[in-house]
């Protein structure tokens with residue numbers, strides 16, 4: 001990536017949890033962060049929190065990643081304003097408990113958000129990265145993409161699918177200068193883990209800061225070093 005100019009990072013699901021922590025960290029190290037999510041109130045609150053820390057002020061777009069028209073419109077607006085996207089954090093996702101007891105609606109929603117949504121965002125962003133001949137895509141997958149856990153088969157199916165997409169993109173795009181890494185954490189201390197009924201106490205979970213340290217490390221690797229995926233587990237649930 002070029003040195004000395006403002007770097008642009010787009011984060012889906014940037015209003016809360018992992019996306020918020022990655023946005024805060026990237027703003028701290030000088031990126032122009034662009035946060036997206038479905039709820040303006042949460043996006044505004046996160047922008048204010050980042051500004052109050054004295055970091056580069058993020059901008060935000062209201063964006064549901066299941067809406068392909070809105071994705072195209074948003075990426076076009078970003079391209080018109082900044083001309084590039086250096087880092088995409090393809091993070092927005094949902095969790096539902098259940099395997100065969102899931103309703104058809106919930107199962108379809110999992111696939112629609114966790115695979116199709118992330119596919120659509122990558123599809124809209126990659127042409128810009130190809131024109132730049134550079135970029136880094138982090139697909140926020142899950143440890144549930146490496147183990148078929150009982151009682152959470154729908155979520156696992158969606159994340160295994162996303163991990164497959166991420167690996168294909170890794171093999172297609174890395175040779176042309178665009179890095180791709182699947183982040184596969186186990187329980188992370190966010191609202192999602194609380195809602196999903198994580199058996200781990202908050203202090204025993206991965207901290208959102210750990211995810212920022214991970215991408216910071218990856219972003220600082222030389223062009224000759226690429227990492228397909230990073231799996232991070234919890235000491236109490238390996």
Ligand SMILES: NC(=O)c1ccc[n+]([C@@H]2O[C@H](COP(=O)([O-])OP(=O)(O)OC[C@H]3O[C@@H](n4cnc5c(N)ncnc54)[C@H](OP(=O)(O)O)[C@@H]3O)[C@@H](O)[C@H]2O)c1
Nearest residue numbers: 013015016017018037038039064065092093187188190192
């Ligand atoms: N927490 C964990 O233990 C854990 C572990 C492994 C992987 N992950 C993955 O990490 C990612 C982030 O999870 P988190 O724990 O940070 O969850 P979170 O606290 O629930 O935050 C989810 C974020 O995604 C956004 N979002 C959800 N659906 C969206 C949609 N259709 N379009 C746009 N934005 C959407 C939410 O904002 P709005 O609701 O305003 O849209 C929010 O900003 C997810 O992909 C999740 O599967 C989480």
